[in-house]
Amino acid sequence: MKMNFGKIASPIASRLLVIAGFVFFSIAFVCAFVHSLTVFDSFSSASGAFLAAVIALLAVSALAMNRRVGKKAFIIIVPGVALALRLIWALLVDTPPSSxxxxxxxxxxxxxxxxxxxxSSDYYTSWAYQLGFTMYEALIVKLFGTPIIFLKVINVLWSTGTVALVYWTAGKAFNEFCGRAAAIAYAFYIPNIVMCSVLTNQHVSMFFFMLGCALLVHRGLTGKYSWLLIGLSFAIGHIMRPIGGVYIAALLVFVTVFRAFPWSLKRSGPLLAKTAGIVVVFYLLQATVSQSFIQTGVTAYPLANREPYWKFVVGLNTESGGVWNAADGKHMRQFKLGEERNREERRVVIERLSNxxxxxxxxxxxxxxxxxxxDSSAFWSMEKLNMPKQTERVNKLERAVYAAMCFFGAIGLLALVRDRQYEWHRLFLILLFGYAAIHLFIEIQGRYRLDMIPILVLLQSYGVYAAYSRITLWLSPRADRDQGVPM
Structure with missing residues (x-):
């Protein structure tokens, strides 16, 4: 989508944002590759696996652009294969719920x-927001019965739906090649498959957060009811998993800096009004669901975090490196849930921030x-099933493919420094940076990264496209080389 960014965005902010994205993916790539040395036997085997993943992503994406594979065929084939892989895993790997x-x-x-x-248990009085996903699972059990496989199969459907949304979003944000490259990366990314046997709320939330992004990219904020659908999508995702505030904050930054700037009532007023409408719908639906649970006697508390400082207590623990630890938990359980515990947690957070x-x-x-x-998907899926060989293979595949995606992410952002015909990657970058910034302060877990994988594959898809374009140019006759590529 070509646009005149001189009218809608700050060129300096845009350039700095993309350069920061290049630095982000470059560091992530180096760290991912270095860590892969711990799961492979040698540097050569780690390098070989990484190069194989790079070639595979390029080759499969290029093959998918065959003229015989039209859009309708692609949207059947790739999500169909994704569905089959996820369903097979969910049926064969009997992961018991834990934690x-x-x-x-x-x-x-x-x-x-x-x-x-x-x-009324400590778990739900502390983290009442978990009731959203709990009641969703209760509805599935009510409709289909108690066998856990029904919940897992529905997880498969949500995950497969996200593959289609990734294709739809990247194709509109960039081009058809990027849409297919992103869908392929998401469809075959091993943690997305392995986690389908785990009863995590991430499958549902990622679908609705991605639906909101897809609606934004396709309909923008100019459609008559698009703001309503976007707000509902982000709100449902948040009710399932409470990270929707990051999406709302990213949207506000994107609109005010890159869409509504320079501000004027006549031009920016309707845009800002519809953005405000998204925010209102987002919080209104949460309040409605929360009050419905209270009024029906399910809970006495709103769907919120009644221990809001706990994640910061853990995340700022220098000894544990920001991961969950028993020492902090034991200390805080001495204090009564509510203001007494909050007071102690605030004290600890301030103390750790002062260092x-x-x-x-x-x-x-x-x-x-x-x-x-x-990534911790192998742990969550197979830790209790005594599958060491399968766990090792999953970890190796994940390391190679994740490093390749970060590599393509860096290439894509480098290409976008020069190529200014696109807009929506700025929203995705703001979202990624916001999520990364929050996790500098709060608790981290390997599975939390999975929430941003749809955004990561969207951004890396342009790197696959840029690399493919460059290779194609090198292999083309000299007379065709003056056409240029996005690098």
């Missing part, structure tokens, strides 16, 4: 029978671990 997923599943089984006593000498090192370690470290 938070076990709490929510047991609660869902009780809720399906009309028993809501679980809502300014230790913060840069902590932030650096957390960034390297979160964006370059291992």
């Amino acid at each position: 938070d997923f076990l709490f929510m599943h047991n609660a869902a089984l009780a809720a399906a029978k009309g028993d809501f006593s679980f809502a 300014v000498d230790a913060l840069p090192s902590l932030f650096a370690r957390k960034f390297v671990s979160f964006w370059g470290g291992p």
